[in-house]
Amino acid sequence: MFLVGLTGGIASGKSTVSSQLRELGCPVIDADVVARKVVEPQSVAHRLIVQHFGREVLLDNGEIDRKKLSQIIFSSPEKRRLLNSITHPEIHKEIYVILDVPLLFETRRLTRFLTHTVVVYCDPATQLSRLMQRDTLSQEEAEQRIAAQMPLEEKRGLASHVIENSGSREETLRQVLRLHTKLEDSMQFLLVRAVAVAAVAGLGSLLFCTVRLLVS
Ligand SMILES: CC(C)(COP(=O)(O)OP(=O)(O)OC[C@H]1O[C@@H](n2cnc3c(N)ncnc32)[C@H](O)[C@@H]1O)[C@@H](O)C(=O)NCCC(=O)NCCS
Numbered sequence: 001m002f003l004v005g006l007t008g009g010i011a012s013g014k015s016t017v018s019s020q021l022r023e024l025g026c027p028v029i030d031a032d033v034v035a036r037k038v039v040e041p042q043s044v045a046h047r048l049i050v051q052h053f054g055r056e057v058l059l060d061n062g063e064i065d066r067k068k069l070s071q072i073i074f075s076s077p078e079k080r081r082l083l084n085s086i087t088h089p090e091i092h093k094e095i096y097v098i099l100d101v102p103l104l105f106e107t108r109r110l111t112r113f114l115t116h117t118v119v120v121y122c123d124p125a126t127q128l129s130r131l132m133q134r135d136t137l138s139q140e141e142a143e144q145r146i147a148a149q150m151p152l153e154e155k156r157g158l159a160s161h162v163i164e165n166s167g168s169r170e171e172t173l174r175q176v177l178r179l180h181t182k183l184e185d186s187m188q189f190l191l192v193r194a195v196a197v198a199a200v201a202g203l204g205s206l207l208f209c210t211v212r213l214l215v216s
């Protein structure tokens with residue numbers, strides 16, 4: 001599996017190329033589309049934009065007036081940084097992808113590319129009866145299929161998160177909502193850590209250069 005970042009300057013053709021790739025069957029996340037979604041009315045980013053840029057950047061229907069906001073931020077680096085500091089954390093929170101792979105731990109190759117793994121667990125009796133019912137299988141046939149995979153107990157031990165799905169769909173949804181929040185928080189943490197590492201690295205090279213200058 002590859003994770004590919006696509007970029008380029010404004011109007012260089014990113015959307016054109018990404019939609020061509022999408023037509024070839026590649027799943028694509030367009031950050032500009034995400035950026036539009038995170039500033040919809042009632043969102044955190046919308047509230048902060050109004051707080052910092054005033055109601056004059058709103059259209060009559062309450063949506064952000066993108067033309068007006070563009071004029072402001074592209075003529076002032078300070079305002080652009082301010083808008084970025086509001087929108088980027090919200091955009092990054094939205095950009096995570098779920099790969100649904102039954103044999104994730106059996107094949108193992110994929111796991112090194114993943115930041116988190118989630119195992120959906122249900123007790124063995126529930127698993128057996130759900131499989132027999134859904135695929136109209138005899139008990140023997142169902143047991144054979146279950147035995148072709150790593151036992152769920154073992155998978156549970158390897159996961160970074162577990163969803164317990166022996167109960168109702170509603171109980172599962174409650175866990176999924178908690179997981180979603182956790183994943184979003186963890187994205188934030190990773191970003192903050194990346195920025196901190198970059199800052200420390202920057203400081204390190206600055207010190208190195210200063211010492212070299214002083215020595216020479
Ligand atoms: C400035 C806004 C209102 C303009 O909206 P509009 O619908 O007219 O354009 P759209 O969102 O499609 O952006 C068009 C292009 O402008 C460029 N651009 C957008 N924001 C920025 C920025 N903060 N700094 C530099 N270039 C930018 C990008 O090349 C982008 O592809 C909007 O882009 C925005 O809210 N930007 C802040 C969020 C952001 O950084 N988005 C970029 C994706 S991470």
Ligand SMILES: Nc1ncnc2c1ncn2[C@@H]1O[C@H](COP(=O)(O)OP(=O)(O)OP(=O)(O)O)[C@@H](O)[C@H]1O
Pocket residue numbers: 008009010011012013014015016017032
């Ligand atoms: N090969 C091409 N031939 C002719 N027109 C093109 C070609 N590629 C892109 N365009 C046109 O150029 C414009 C900019 O392209 P596109 O919107 O794909 O760029 P972008 O990099 O996604 O821009 P932005 O950063 O503003 O989102 C669009 O009007 C698009 O239709």
